[in-house]
Amino acid sequence: MADMFEFLISVDLRDELSAADVEELRWHLGSGEAPEDGFRIETGVRFAIEGEDGEPVLLDPEPLLGAHGPAWKIGGMLDANLERTSAGWHLEARQEVHVETLQEMTELMLWLYRRVDLGLVGPDGSVELARLRWYEDAESTPLMVRDTHVFWPR
Known part of the structure; x- marks a missing residue:
């Protein structure tokens, strides 16, 4: 059994x-170089390995939504794009995300929430930022973000 989710995002961001x-x-979308002046949004996924002295060594961060090509568990293809539009920016991605990575994505989701097109914000201040589907399920669930909280599925 795998703890994989299909992560779908299609969101308009302000200009x-x-x-x-x-x-x-x-x-973060796997289509650019790491920022020269350091990360401001979130550092991405970091993996630790055991060094020669037995101490953990952190590897360079990996993009959070940077997979492209065939999916491992969810079928289909993985991709991610950011494009300029007449009103701002549009972010679209389909990714395969392990359950252990969800918390690491929180800062990026909050960063996107603060820049989402205001027309997407509900009366209570929440935004359906993405959809998640456990790889064996037929239906997806909304990923809601409000204020400083991302409501990840359980």
């Missing part, structure tokens, strides 16, 4: 993204 924001977001 106010800076060049540094776009650069870092493109890195």
Whole structure:
């Protein structure tokens, strides 16, 4: 059994993204270089390995939404894109995400929430930012974000 989710996001972002924001977001989508002046959104997934002295060594971060090509468990293809539109930016991604990675994605989801097109914000301040589907399920569930909280599925 695998603890994999299909993660789908298709969201409009406001026009106010800076060049540094776009650069870092493109890195998270696997289509750009790591920011030269360091990460501001979130560092991505970091894996620790055991060093020669037995102490853990952190490897370089990996993009959070950077997989491209065939999916391992959910079928189909994985991709991620950020495109300029007449009203701002559009982010679209289909990724295969392990359950242990969800918490590491929290900062990126909160960062996106703070920049989402205001027309997507509900009366209670929440946004359906993405959809998640456990790989064996037929139905997906909404990923809701409000204020400083991401409501990950259980």
